[in-house]
Amino acid sequence: MRIFVDAMGGDNAPKAIVDGTLEALRNHSQLSVVLAGDLSQVEPLLKDAADVRDRIELVDAPEVITNDESPVMGVRTKKKSATVIGMLQLREHQVDGFVSAGSTGAVLAGGMFRLGRIPGIERPALAPVLPNGINQGSLLIDCGANVDCKPDYLLQFGLMGSIYMRDCMNIAEPRVGLINIGVESDKGNALVKETYPLMEKAPYHFVGNVEAREITNNAADVLVCDGFSGNLVLKFMEGVAGSLMGIIKKEIMADTRSKIGALLAKPAFRRVKHAMDYTEVGGAPLLGVQGAVVKAHGSSNAHAFACAIRQCIRIIDADVPGTIARGVDGLVQS
């Protein structure tokens, strides 16, 4: 199995990316990688990698699509970027998967225009796992690839998410929920009201509407919503958790008794941080494109990036794109 890695993407690139790739190579003896980036920066990082060096192919990719430029223009013009080279290699079956911690927009645009959609899939979707501290967490689909959605897109998101959670996360019959402002079937905006009856007929385990207050309460394994709402949810979760931890810190430092108490409770707080840490999960699969694509979190450290590669391996092993292609045929759309 061969995975293409964008060595230059992410806040801690290329060091964390290369280290994470080496960790993955050491964990998976069948894995080989194409490591693409600015080779003058990448090569020196491989000096202690003699044990896996024969499973690394280096590709020079001097261009980088940054967060500050139009992703669509980027993948159109920057042909020497890792994103474009990797997506084309994936399309030509020279590699089996693609992992990047770089610009989300570039990965989406590259997946859409360089790699291509699975026939029948209206819109590929980005699907991170939201931790809940209870089990493996819930897959949030879509989290920002499609800000304006139609009911059929959401119907398909449910299918793709269900296949991913079943085949890559070992959940026998994933519960698919529709994020909504009430549990009753007649609640919500026009989009979700039209989506609900379609999902009722879908060949996956639809469990109805999920209210926002239940999102982190293991109400479903797959949480479906449009990309605008999904992105709100994803970023607001970060915001609320951060604010709450900030308030806790402030209040704890406000009196000596609490301060001592907090020092004693430090191991517990470390575990809390770990439980809510979504970098642990690796990254978000881009589902609906013709290949295994994982977008690792921009702030990935080496271990998080190794987890993202492991996720890509699972997608390849389970042939998620093939299963989605077969599944979409059986979907009754509006």
Next chain:
Amino acid sequence: MRIFVDAMGGDNAPKAIVDGTLEALRNHSQLSVVLAGDLSQVEPLLKDAADVRDRIELVDAPEVITNDESPVMGVRTKKKSATVIGMLQLREHQVDGFVSAGSTGAVLAGGMFRLGRIPGIERPALAPVLPNGINQGSLLIDCGANVDCKPDYLLQFGLMGSIYMRDCMNIAEPRVGLINIGVESDKGNALVKETYPLMEKAPYHFVGNVEAREITNNAADVLVCDGFSGNLVLKFMEGVAGSLMGIIKKEIMADTRSKIGALLAKPAFRRVKHAMDYTEVGGAPLLGVQGAVVKAHGSSNAHAFACAIRQCIRIIDADVPGTIARGVDGLVQS
């Protein structure tokens, strides 16, 4: 000043509602109230209220619009409910304001169909304050009255929120932000992309897009969004805070050292709970209707309900509906 109180609305009615009303009467010597509900339940609760009894008028309202029925049907048919009687009294200027902790849908429908919109206002909006632990919190408008919105609605929400925060919360020049998935002006779904240029020309202090991770970080005094997104934000905040506190509790109980630490830090945790407690704020004003209407939280205790009445007093004192009516005239819509 005379305020109509729905004695039967909310999880703790009528006891908490009556007690809260008595607290408000004792705090505000100029206040008189109309207390409407099932009088066989309400009257016994007034036995220790001799000091303010002359400022309470009792009105028999035997019908209740529950959360389980269609609010629109409810306000149409249940003419002996507190919501309908109160909204009609407000419309006839027999009272100056209306406060209820009952069905949100009934308050919205009653405000819309029994009281009526301010001329020029497209859609009234419900606007709770989100606590942030930093200052008075940010007004979230709309939080669920309008699940499908047009750019002009959002433009008007900004105006109404800005007037409320200026005239009732003493913020000289409230910062109005548009909730979005990125800070750049070209980010977002079709709705927010069309709203942005309208807000740039609006006669209030528009500070641009606010990303969800900044919502609880005092990024703006007024946070504008459609009611679907606003309801997600409001309920997800509850959910995340609850989940996080749950995880913290679980981890703290997992080892003895942390357990002792948590006992010591108890005063700090009490202050945290207080800082994040939005029942403290009172309730959410329904802005855009022809009168001062406050929806208190369904779980209001007596003090929270007294705060909701205080909020209604401020809206009346500042003549928020009148200011909105004058302000909407100057708005350049799409």
